[in-house]
């Protein structure tokens with residue numbers, strides 16, 4: 001699975017644009033009112049510019065009483081209308097823009113909840129975070145600032161053109177020669193922007209990722225003296241970000257100054273045209289000044305319009321990246337067979353696994369039968385494939401060969417949600433959520449559990465002992481990711497969660513590794529009771545905890561090399577016996 005299409009530039013910007021518009025379809029009424037307000041905004045400015053002619057020619061030249069009375073009233077009226085229009089236009093675009101951003105953020109987040117485990121291995125988490133925090137903001141800019149400029153300044157340009165044509169068609173038509181020059185500048189600028197914007201998004205992700213890693217590992221950084229290294233790495237990334245941003249600024253500044261130069265030429269040209277002997281007597285000072293002001297206003301609008309390209313481009317590049325993620329195929333779930341409660345008859349047949357991100361195979365030809373209600377222990381040295389094997393069960397990864405049968409049926413036939421409901425899991429690294437103890441034990445679909453059930457589960461996991469001592473008991477907050485708890489306490493909460501789930505298949509991956517011997521023994525008793533009617537897969541390095549298992553499978557380099565009960569394996573004098581001897585080495589001379 002790729003995190004994004006190979007080259008998002010290939011996506012048609014028009015399709016992206018239309019899809020973005022689709023998000024604002026729900027706010028049609030607001031959009032119409034906003035558009036009207038923005039057009040009014042531009043038109044009001046044009047109307048005022050048009051008043052320059054009577055101000056010059058009628059007010060001051062003729063001293064007309066009519067104009068002397070009405071002019072102030074017209075000016076105030078125009079600016080009152082414009083004031084209201086500016087407010088409505090500004091607020092309306094922000095309203096739609098923020099709503100669109102919220103919808104897109106939600107869609108990307110939903111995609112994250114749907115995407116398979118392989119997606120999270122293929123891209124660093126900073127990229128995934130900044131997609132929601134930064135990239136969506138780029139879209140916000142495209143859909144607010146840019147639209148605002150496009151419409152208001154678009155209306156202004158048209159309004160000014162009307163004013164100019166009305167005041168002097170001759171001067172105006174002569175000036176239109178300059179339009180193509182301005183168009184060329186805008187096109188060149190926009191192309192460059194799109195290229196740079198896309199690269200900036202990438203570096204933003206790296207910035208977030210680097211900060212996240214260094215802050216998360218603040219203890220390791222200090223103990224191993226990694227400050228200089230982290231600072232250099234971060235400096236490297238921000239250096240790249242700054243260079244790209246400066247390229248954007250350079251492009252933007254260059255386009256502004258080019259447009260200004262063109263404007264100066266236009267003005268000079270206008271003066272030249274207006275002062276030709278045949279023309280100078282036909283045009284009144286008011287007309288000339290009105291055309292001059294209109295052209296000035298029009299050019300500053302055109303300048304803004306030329307500068308809006310980068311925002312639109314940035315927004316489109318951002319939206320393309322977001323849509324690429326939203327469109328990624330979700331976890332494959334082709335299963336149709338409903339599953340209420342499995343008997344727990346689990347068979348691995350010649351199973352192989354190759355992680356998409358690594359070369360070698362993590363599992364090869366694993367054959368293992370886990371009979372219903374029995375305990376299967378997996379042992380073996382680190383990296384031998386124990387966690388990989390159990391990760392196949394909830395379909396975090398798809399086996400690259402072989403078959404897994406549950407109750408005699410290929411496990412992919414079952415609906416994914418049903419399959420996962422059969423599994424309670426205590427992982428090798430415990431993951432808790434911000435919130436209270438109770439919320440963490442009764443997480444997700446368990447959230448309806450009664451307090452009595454939660455307490456019972458916590459009791460069985462030997463966790464009530466410390467929960468009772470917390471200031472608000474079960475309802476004490478545990479900090480982000482459970483940071484206010486010790487490793488062993490976290491593990492016991494995870495065990496309580498698994499107990500509460502009461503699922504027919506139980507996976508315990510080093511579930512008690514962080515506990516002291518006494519707590520471990522207490523929990524072992526609870527787990528023993530829990531395992532009674534379930535198919536259990538337990539992974540442990542401490543062999544004393546799995547001696548009672550119905551069968552023990554020894555893994556090595558992705559294969560099962562020995563299988564049997566504790567006594568059988570000891571008698572075999574192979575891998576297991578060797579591991580056992582190392583852990584229970586009798587004192588010399590015994």
Ligand SMILES: Nc1ncnc2c1ncn2[C@@H]1O[C@H](COP(=O)(O)OP(=O)(O)OP(=O)(O)O)[C@@H](O)[C@H]1O
Nearest residue numbers: 121355357358362381382383384385386387388389
């Ligand atoms: N997400 C992953 N992507 C790529 N390779 C992986 C991934 N997870 C594990 N591996 C590789 O697969 C092999 C088996 O790893 P696994 O986690 O199953 O070992 P393990 O037996 O559980 O070890 P431990 O006892 O240390 O937990 C290792 O060589 C590891 O490098």
Ligand SMILES: [Mg+2]
Nearest residue numbers: 386387388428
């Ligand atoms: Mg493991």
